[in-house]
Amino acid sequence: MSRMAEMWTGVGPFGSTLASIMFIYTVIERYFPNRLRGYILTYVNRILAFTRNIQITVHEYTGDLQRNLAYSAIEAYISSKSPKDFKRLTAQVGRNSKKLVLTMDDNESMTEEFRGAKLCWYASKTISENKSSYYNFKEVKRALTLVFHQRHRDLVTEVYLNHILEKGMTILTRNRQRKLYTNCRYGYWSHVVLDHPATFDNIAMDPLKKKEIIDDLIAFSKGKHYYAKVGKAWKRGYLLYGPPGTGKSTMIAAMANFMNYDIYDLELTAVQGNSELRKLLLETSNKSVIVIEDIDCSLGLTRKRETAKDVKEEEKGKKDVKDQITEQNPDNKVVTLSGLLNFIDGLWSTCGRERLIVFTTNYKEKLDPALIRRGRMDKHIELSYCCFEGFKILARNYLNLDSHHLFEKLCPLFNETQITPADVAEILMPKTNEEDDAEICLEELIQALEKRKADARLKAEEDAKEKLLTKEGEVKKSESSDSVGTNFELVSTPSKDKGSGILDGEAQNCGSSTKDGTNEEDKSNRSKGEGSEN
Numbered sequence: 001m002s003r004m005a006e007m008w009t010g011v012g013p014f015g016s017t018l019a020s021i022m023f024i025y026t027v028i029e030r031y032f033p034n035r036l037r038g039y040i041l042t043y044v045n046r047i048l049a050f051t052r053n054i055q056i057t058v059h060e061y062t063g064d065l066q067r068n069l070a071y072s073a074i075e076a077y078i079s080s081k082s083p084k085d086f087k088r089l090t091a092q093v094g095r096n097s098k099k100l101v102l103t104m105d106d107n108e109s110m111t112e113e114f115r116g117a118k119l120c121w122y123a124s125k126t127i128s129e130n131k132s133s134y135y136n137f138k139e140v141k142r143a144l145t146l147v148f149h150q151r152h153r154d155l156v157t158e159v160y161l162n163h164i165l166e167k168g169m170t171i172l173t174r175n176r177q178r179k180l181y182t183n184c185r186y187g188y189w190s191h192v193v194l195d196h197p198a199t200f201d202n203i204a205m206d207p208l209k210k211k212e213i214i215d216d217l218i219a220f221s222k223g224k225h226y227y228a229k230v231g232k233a234w235k236r237g238y239l240l241y242g243p244p245g246t247g248k249s250t251m252i253a254a255m256a257n258f259m260n261y262d263i264y265d266l267e268l269t270a271v272q273g274n275s276e277l278r279k280l281l282l283e284t285s286n287k288s289v290i291v292i293e294d295i296d297c298s299l300g301l302t303r304k305r306e307t308a309k310d311v312k313e314e315e316k317g318k319k320d321v322k323d324q325i326t327e328q329n330p331d332n333k334v335v336t337l338s339g340l341l342n343f344i345d346g347l348w349s350t351c352g353r354e355r356l357i358v359f360t361t362n363y364k365e366k367l368d369p370a371l372i373r374r375g376r377m378d379k380h381i382e383l384s385y386c387c388f389e390g391f392k393i394l395a396r397n398y399l400n401l402d403s404h405h406l407f408e409k410l411c412p413l414f415n416e417t418q419i420t421p422a423d424v425a426e427i428l429m430p431k432t433n434e435e436d437d438a439e440i441c442l443e444e445l446i447q448a449l450e451k452r453k454a455d456a457r458l459k460a461e462e463d464a465k466e467k468l469l470t471k472e473g474e475v476k477k478s479e480s481s482d483s484v485g486t487n488f489e490l491v492s493t494p495s496k497d498k499g500s501g502i503l504d505g506e507a508q509n510c511g512s513s514t515k516d517g518t519n520e521e522d523k524s525n526r527s528k529g530e531g532s533e534n
């Protein structure tokens, strides 16, 4: 081995080979004038080739002046390693980032070991004068160079680079500024920064159901290999349904925040036909939630299939479903049910990864079953009226209260009445800045609940009376039309209106709580009205 080679491969005066190379780079960058640097670096690179070290350079910008994503990812990876090891750091907020990132400055280097291989990253900067345009300006080109011994070539090119790219991309995703996209007419997405405060901590709902949704999302986020193994596109559909003001939009924001995803709020009425829908969806990015709110109001995508034959053929995928809208618009400038189904199942979803598709509706029963069947909408989540547990979350959010003597009075009222979390939240908004604000809000809530309870009872009584009268009318009618007289006794009891949620008396016991803070009866009642079915 020649003396030169020995100097590079052995432990020379500057430490390890790689460190020596880095040292030389640094000296060149710092102490040689710009015009000489290019020549010297070419010479050094020739020596490097001679020393059986390999270098891979990642430039900050690609040929077409686009920022190189690989550069950003590797930069993020390096900055995550140990900024404390660098003497000179640079601080920057990336274009799409929300965080200040510290990374090694120009001419700094970082060495690390990967599966026994010593690797060294070096940050370089070249400045050249650009005189080709009207204005003279200095062009700064940055690059990250990886140097390693050639015996590690396969390890680096096949494993290490992929490994750090993946890590770097994860960091970029975590730090990025998330966006809320909406589609405008003319088929484009426009966006604003997504900065919604909703989280699973401040959403009011049954804690068990909340946990179930969180677990489902976690399983989805870890499902990359699972989805690949079973041959399914890595996407999951959620149907959120329930009355207005029960938190469907809030839930979407909480899901996106939890997953660190962007949101694409797709307004179907603004989409000019199925091909525009396809184009819009192909433009959505991975790690996103695609939302269609109030799907029942969107272009009549409800129960439109006329015959059982239609249902059968559509299910087999043999026939495009023609909905009324299509019939009214022969030029096909609207989104059809089949277009939407194709989008959920179709090719586009195989080119994207990690996407949630969320539909919301106030009227689940109005939707075409094909649209919400499992496989398309995998999880159906009912968001319902506020329960006592949900109220406690709102009281903590809005009034900073974990307990209060009025809670005891409120607990049974929540079991006997229907009130949306939106209404409760409105009542709990602080009215004054006085100390007794919480008391005022809670008293107001008690009054509101009592009024609802009285109104509901009145309505239930009226409904029962009406039913009785109708039945009596029917009996009289059948008596008069019946030639043979029949003696019977009409027994009619006011039926419990499931929808009104009225329970007789103080049936609910708020005192006997289970471990998770709900009482058993409460749980069973709630599970009737609120939760997720899967």
Ligand SMILES: Nc1ncnc2c1ncn2[C@@H]1O[C@H](COP(=O)(O)OP(=O)(O)OP(=O)(O)O)[C@@H](O)[C@H]1O
Residues within 6 Å of the ligand: 202, 203, 204, 205, 242, 243, 244, 245, 246, 247, 248, 249, 250, 251, 362, 420, 421, 422, 423, 425
């Ligand atoms: N479950 C909840 N937890 C916390 N806050 C809620 C909840 N539900 C509603 N809210 C409050 O009420 C407001 C309205 O709720 P949201 O828009 O999420 O309801 P929605 O079910 O989507 O209504 P709509 O069907 O009318 O679109 C929210 O901004 C939030 O402050």
